[in-house]
Amino acid sequence: MKSEGTTLELALVLPTLNERDNLAPLVERIDAALAGIRWEAIFVDDNSADGTADEIRRLALADPRLRVIQRIGRRGLASAAIEGMCATAAPYVAVMDADHQHDPALLPAMLEAVRGGACDIAVASRFIEGGNAQGLSSERREAGSNLANRLARRLTGVDLTDPMSGFFLTGAARVRSLAPALSGIGFKVLLDILAASRPPLRVREFPLQLAERRAGTSKLDRAIAFEFLIGLYERSVGRFIPVRFALFGTVGAVGVVVHFAVVALLFQLLGSGFAVAQTAATLTAMTFNFWLNNFLTYRDRQLRGPLNLLRGWAGFCATCAVGAFANIAAATYLQASGFHWALSVAAGILLGSVWNYALSSKFVWGR
Numbered sequence: 001m002k003s004e005g006t007t008l009e010l011a012l013v014l015p016t017l018n019e020r021d022n023l024a025p026l027v028e029r030i031d032a033a034l035a036g037i038r039w040e041a042i043f044v045d046d047n048s049a050d051g052t053a054d055e056i057r058r059l060a061l062a063d064p065r066l067r068v069i070q071r072i073g074r075r076g077l078a079s080a081a082i083e084g085m086c087a088t089a090a091p092y093v094a095v096m097d098a099d100h101q102h103d104p105a106l107l108p109a110m111l112e113a114v115r116g117g118a119c120d121i122a123v124a125s126r127f128i129e130g131g132n133a134q135g136l137s138s139e140r141r142e143a144g145s146n147l148a149n150r151l152a153r154r155l156t157g158v159d160l161t162d163p164m165s166g167f168f169l170t171g172a173a174r175v176r177s178l179a180p181a182l183s184g185i186g187f188k189v190l191l192d193i194l195a196a197s198r199p200p201l202r203v204r205e206f207p208l209q210l211a212e213r214r215a216g217t218s219k220l221d222r223a224i225a226f227e228f229l230i231g232l233y234e235r236s237v238g239r240f241i242p243v244r245f246a247l248f249g250t251v252g253a254v255g256v257v258v259h260f261a262v263v264a265l266l267f268q269l270l271g272s273g274f275a276v277a278q279t280a281a282t283l284t285a286m287t288f289n290f291w292l293n294n295f296l297t298y299r300d301r302q303l304r305g306p307l308n309l310l311r312g313w314a315g316f317c318a319t320c321a322v323g324a325f326a327n328i329a330a331a332t333y334l335q336a337s338g339f340h341w342a343l344s345v346a347a348g349i350l351l352g353s354v355w356n357y358a359l360s361s362k363f364v365w366g367r
């Protein structure tokens with residue numbers, strides 16, 4: 001039997017992607033902040049090119065409280081955090097950024113709040129009294145962060161000022177039991193935990209003065225912001241209209257605008273024949289739709305390389321041709337059977353889109 005003083009109390013989970021130069025000073029700060037607490041730090045690294053994992057191993061030789069999970073062929077802050085939180089025997093887990101933007105000095109108070117039962121989860125917030133978000137690099141980023149927060153609060157029903165915070169502490173068993181319900185996509189791990197918890201977690205917030213990143217650059221890019229919106233969509237309307245179909249439809253609608261623009265340009269402005277303008281517009285719109293669907297709707301199965309793209313494009317055009325035929329046939333039939341013309345057109349468009357969607361997801365972007 002071990003004596004009480006040696007029992008592991010807290011696991012710090014630190015997702016890393018190219019943070020090598022931040023590590024040694026960070027470990028020093030953690031060590032100082034957590035004096036008197038039995039802790040371990042689990043770095044979950046997505047095989048960073050800069051040798052982050054090797055640097056952790058180097059530090060861990062001298063300090064066995066440091067561990068590294070090196071993931072190969074995987075990407076993502078949220079999934080890294082979840083994996084790290086499930087990889088410890090400690091009763092409490094905290095997730096924190098490894099770039100020095102989060103101050104480990106907040107941890108002891110956060111641990112005491114959760115351990116003492118004052119709350120289920122302790123969240124370091126940039127937006128309560130005493131906190132600030134000055135470390136956010138740009139005004140645009142700040143506006144985006146405000147919007148994300150408002151949307152997130154509405155959709156999770158949890159009232160806290162900073163549901164996008166990447167710095168929180170809670171019970172490890174709680175996370176393990178929730179883990180199967182967490183999406184692991186993007187940056188929003190706290191939000192997923194809050195949204196998956198029934199009854200809602202009792203939250204206590206701690207003022208965080210977000211510091212500047214010490215070395216390296218942020219990995220939150222447009223793709224991640226986009227994934228975030230997709231996640232919110234899935235939580236709300238996604239039950240009724242699958243997100244891929246909604247994206248496909250939106251792309252189609254943009255394609256219609258492109259089509260009109262090309263006809264207007266060629267036929268109206270440049271005085272070409274109508275058939276020429278219409279043909280050019282159809283080709284342009286199809287090509288544009290193919291590109292946008294490849295980029296957005298099927299970003300996870302994106303076709304790359306000239307040959308694949310050409311094959312995909314040809315398949316997409318063929319699919320669209322069949323879809324257009326179904327569209328015309330259905331609309332004509334309905335209109336002839338006495339339905340209002342606009343209703344017939346709408347039904348034709350819907351049928352054509354569903355058809356295009358089904359076919360292209362199977363034959364163009366299918367696996």
Ligand code: GDD
Binds near residue numbers: 019077098167217220
């Ligand atoms: N393993 C892994 N995989 N780690 C990652 C990945 C990834 O794909 N992307 C980022 N990280 C690590 C970084 O190395 C860093 O330690 C931490 O996650 C935060 O990443 P940053 O790139 O510094 O994110 P940020 O500062 O822009 O975003 C912070 O603020 C957001 C709210 O504005 C984070 O705290 C987010 O969690 C938070 O939502």
Ligand code: MN
Binds near residue numbers: 097099101213218
């Ligand atoms: Mn950061």
